Amino acid sequence: MKENLVKTVPSSSRRWPAVVALSGLIAAGLLTGGVISQTSYFWGDGFAKPSVRTKSQAPLIDASSSDGKRFRASGRLFSGPGGGTQCTATLVSAPHPVASARALVPTNGHCVRDTLKTNEVVVGEAAPQGWTFTPAYYHDNVTEHRTFAVERVAYATMKDTDIAVLELRATYRDLAKVKVTPRTVSADKPVSGQALRAAHAPVVGVDPGAQFLRLSTCQAKASAVATHEHTWLWKDTTRTDCLGISGGSSGGVVTTEDGDRLVALLNTVATPGYLGCGLGRPCEGTATGLVVPRDDTVYAVPVDRVASCLDPTGLRLDKRGCRLDPGQQVDVVFSGRETQSQTPGGPARWDAHVSPAATSQQKYAAFKTGPFGVVDCTDPVGYSRPQPLPPTGLDYTDVLPTGDRLHVLCAAGGLNAESETWENSFQYPAYAFARVDNASPTVPPKLDIAEYEDSYRVRPEFLLWEITFYEIKYGPRATTDCDDGDGYAPYRRVPISLSKAEAPWTVCLIGYDNANNATSATAIPVPSTGVRSSRSVLRLLTLGGLPAPSR
Numbered sequence: 001m002k003e004n005l006v007k008t009v010p011s012s013s014r015r016w017p018a019v020v021a022l023s024g025l026i027a028a029g030l031l032t033g034g035v036i037s038q039t040s041y042f043w044g045d046g047f048a049k050p051s052v053r054t055k056s057q058a059p060l061i062d063a064s065s066s067d068g069k070r071f072r073a074s075g076r077l078f079s080g081p082g083g084g085t086q087c088t089a090t091l092v093s094a095p096h097p098v099a100s101a102r103a104l105v106p107t108n109g110h111c112v113r114d115t116l117k118t119n120e121v122v123v124g125e126a127a128p129q130g131w132t133f134t135p136a137y138y139h140d141n142v143t144e145h146r147t148f149a150v151e152r153v154a155y156a157t158m159k160d161t162d163i164a165v166l167e168l169r170a171t172y173r174d175l176a177k178v179k180v181t182p183r184t185v186s187a188d189k190p191v192s193g194q195a196l197r198a199a200h201a202p203v204v205g206v207d208p209g210a211q212f213l214r215l216s217t218c219q220a221k222a223s224a225v226a227t228h229e230h231t232w233l234w235k236d237t238t239r240t241d242c243l244g245i246s247g248g249s250s251g252g253v254v255t256t257e258d259g260d261r262l263v264a265l266l267n268t269v270a271t272p273g274y275l276g277c278g279l280g281r282p283c284e285g286t287a288t289g290l291v292v293p294r295d296d297t298v299y300a301v302p303v304d305r306v307a308s309c310l311d312p313t314g315l316r317l318d319k320r321g322c323r324l325d326p327g328q329q330v331d332v333v334f335s336g337r338e339t340q341s342q343t344p345g346g347p348a349r350w351d352a353h354v355s356p357a358a359t360s361q362q363k364y365a366a367f368k369t370g371p372f373g374v375v376d377c378t379d380p381v382g383y384s385r386p387q388p389l390p391p392t393g394l395d396y397t398d399v400l401p402t403g404d405r406l407h408v409l410c411a412a413g414g415l416n417a418e419s420e421t422w423e424n425s426f427q428y429p430a431y432a433f434a435r436v437d438n439a440s441p442t443v444p445p446k447l448d449i450a451e452y453e454d455s456y457r458v459r460p461e462f463l464l465w466e467i468t469f470y471e472i473k474y475g476p477r478a479t480t481d482c483d484d485g486d487g488y489a490p491y492r493r494v495p496i497s498l499s500k501a502e503a504p505w506t507v508c509l510i511g512y513d514n515a516n517n518a519t520s521a522t523a524i525p526v527p528s529t530g531v532r533s534s535r536s537v538l539r540l541l542t543l544g545g546l547p548a549p550s551r
Contacts, residue, residue, distance in 0.1 A: 030110045030229070030268050030280075032085045032250045057206065058214035058244030061199065063141040067215055070259045071199040073183045074213060075137035077166075077251060079111050079150065083130030087111035088200045088213075088252040089166065091135060091175060092262065093182035094310035099173040101313050102151065103182070105133050105166050106306055107251030108267050112156040112164045118231050118336070119430045121327025122156040122164075123317065133168060135180045137201055139212040146178050154315045158232045159325055159431075161301045162267040164251075165315050183253070185307040186261040190220040190238040190254070190300070197259055198242050198300075200252025200266055211248065217257075218242035218298070226373035227299055228290065228406055229268055229282035231336050233372065233431055234301065238264055239284075242298045245269055254300045264300035272296060275443060276513075277406075277435075278465030285373020289405050290435075325428040328360045330389070330413035334432035338514040341402040341436050348400045352432040354411050355393025362413030365389040366422070367396060369409050377410035377429040386417045396432070406435045437515035441466040445509035445522045456526050459495040460509055467511035467519070474498065474507040474526075482508035482523040498526055 061067050077089040089107040109116055116122070131150035149169045156164035168175075172182060190196060198216040222239040240254075245266060254264035268282050272295040277283035282299060283290040309315055309322035317326055334352040341348055350369075356362040364386035369375065375382075387394075401407055409432040412425040419425075446461040460470040470491040474480065488510060498505050505526040511519040 030108075030114065030250060032080065032087055032108075032111055032114070032247055056243040057202075058198075058200075058216040060139045060210065061213045061215050063136065063138040063144075067199075067259065068136075068138060071213060071215070071253070072136040072180050074199045074201075074253050075133060075135035076201050077105065077107055077111060077131075077133050077150075079107070079127075079131045079166075080114070081128075083128065083132065085111060085114075086201075086203050086211075086248045087250040088248065088266070089133055090199075090251075090253040090262065091180060091182045092185050092306075092310070093172060094312050095184060097172050097182060097312050099176070100171050103148070103168040103170050103172050103175050104154065104310075104315060105150075105168060106185070106265065106303060107164050107166065108162045108265060108301075109156045109158040109164045110162060110267075111250050112153055112166075116156065116158040116232075118233060118433070119159050119329070119332055120157065121159060121325055122153055123327060125153040125156075127152055127166065131166075133166070135175065136178070137213050139210065144178075148175070155317070155324060157325060157327070158234075160233070160235055161305065162232070162234060163265070163301060163303070163306060163324075165306060167314070183262045185303050185310065186256075186263045187304050187307045188261070188263060189236065189302040189304050190223055190263050192220055192223045194220045195257035196220055196240060196242070196254050196263075197257060198240075198245070198249075198252050198254045198266055200245065200249035202244065202246040202248040204247030206246070206248070214244060216242040216244050225299070226285035227268075227282050228277065228285055228372055228433075230279040233408065233433060234299075236302055237267070238300045238302065239293070240298045240300055242266070242300075243296070245296075245298045262303060264302050266298065267301050268299050270295055270297040274464050276465035278514075281465060283406075285371065285406060287371075287374055289371070289403075328357055329425070329428050329430045330360075330362055330365060330411050331355045331357055331393075332409075332411050332430045332432050334409075334434070336433055338435040338437050339400070340438050340515050340517065341400065347402075348434070348436060349397045350400060350409055350432065350434060352396040352409055352411070353393050354389065354396055354413075354430075356389060356391060356413060360413070361415065362389055362425075363415055364417055365394070365411060365413050366419055367409060367411055369398075369401070369407060371403075372406040372408045372433065375408050375410065377408065377412075377431065378426055380419065380422070380426050383410070383412065383419060383426075386414060386419050386422075389413060400434055400436055402436065404436055404438055406433060408433050435515070437513065437517060440517045441511055441513050441519050443467065443511075443519075445470065445511040445519055445524075447507055447509060447524045449526055449528055451527070454500050456498045456500065456503070456505070457495045458498060458507055458526060459493075460491055460511070463511070466513055468514050469512040471510045471512070472496075472508065474505055476502070477504040477506045477525060480506040480508065480523075482506065482521040503527060
């Protein structure tokens with residue numbers, strides 16, 4: 001007879017959150033397409049599989065149509081590690097560009113690197129070999145496709161927005177030879193209720209032979225939305241109802257209804273199958289806290305800041321009136337953790353380390369905090385008096401507010417103790433964030449049960465982002481009490497085999513979120529209704545799902 005597992009380890013060391021498996025971008029929300037984003041996301045480890053958006057695909061654009069002529073400047077971008085990330089980009093310029101100037105293509109910041117940090121800004125970085133841009137990327141002109149190498153990352157960030165501007169090796173004159181002329185970027189942002197169109201080339205959920213430019217018609221449902229996803233804080237995003245958006249659509253151009261004014265770029269979507277807030281599930285910061293959007297809600301980032309920095313020769317961060325963050329504020333290192341307001345060590349605290357930027361000589365720092373979506377870090381009102389900032393930096397460890405919110409720490413650095421002269425410092429402050437969460441997961445634990453010839457294989461299902469860790473015990477149904485705390489141990493994502501000869505069994509599960517809030521103990525009988533047969537399991541194996549059982 002199988003004995004129960006050992007007694008649970010202390011709560012301080014029992015955490016095994018799902019996020020440790022999420023190295024790099026699992027592009028379920030962020031709309032890139034690539035090797036990672038098109039494969040199964042750790043289903044064999046018990047992660048609940050998000051839905052693949054194959055319905056409501058946007059129509060393909062015909063090269064010879066009026067829209068085909070209008071969107072010739074848009075196309076496929078290969079970028080990211082090894083050039084294996086697929087996004088959408090568009091040739092742009094200021095009015096009357098210099099023909100010999102290097103051509104510019106904006107896309108999303110996460111298309112450059114999905115590991116960009118909360119406050120990271122990239123300026124003038126050489127593009128890795130293999131990055132390319134193919135304009136006029138239509139399904140019915142494949143023989144005419146012309147690929148151009150990306151020479152340089154002129155600018156990229158995921159701070160406040162999700163924007164990158166790439167510089168091609170080719171000039172505007174070179175692109176004109178293949179009848180591709182640049183679009184003009186609008187200085188206006190989308191407004192709520194505005195009719196929009198989006199040209200993009202999705203790959204996830206799309207047959208390989210149909211992964212070309214498509215056109216979605218949609219509407220801006222809200223503007224100036226504060227959006228949080230994973231480690232990023234964005235402001236002024238536009239919430240839309242665009243359909244047919246999936247991996248590969250990132251950087252797709254969003255225009256006014258007539259298709260003439262380029263006002264935004266597609267950047268993320270609320271992935272069906274995910275819960276709560278996290279990677280693949282952006283949430284909105286409001287006066288009442290974080291709001292989880294409906295499935296398939298699509299967000300876009302305005303491009304007015306890019307417009308402010310363009311001149312006929314290219315992108316100029318030193319141009320008068322340029323509003324792209326130059327990346328010269330203080331450096332802030334923090335965990336971005338989720339925590340309960342009370343921890344075993346006392347009240348939860350900020351864990352930020354602030355130091356002068358490598359490109360600047362800040363000698364003082366000032367701080368203020370507030371709820372995400374409410375606090376305005378660019379407003380000098382509410383900041384503390386400047387305090388000395390040593391070259392090695394300082395720790396900010398004040399007690400976090402107790403309310404269940406995403407809290408933001410605003411950090412600005414300056415050269416002196418007179419904050420009245422800090423206009424530029426407050427224009428582009430740096431951030432840290434922490435989420436206080438005292439609520440239990442909104443869903444109960446779930447167990448996947450597969451039937452083999454002489455055993456049942458069981459594994460708890462992680463329900464991102466509500467349940468990211470489990471404690472488990474199991475034993476004979478007659479003697480196993482799930483309400484008894486003894487015998488629970490961390491589930492290490494290794495499926496458990498239960499002998500049919502010793503059935504019936506009871507499997508006990510307690511689920512936890514990233515803040516260590518627990519569900520009630522749940523008893524699940526084995527065998528149970530809804531058990532998958534070994535035939536269905538073997539089918540999963542051919543799709544890269546469960547690990548092969550021992551025979």
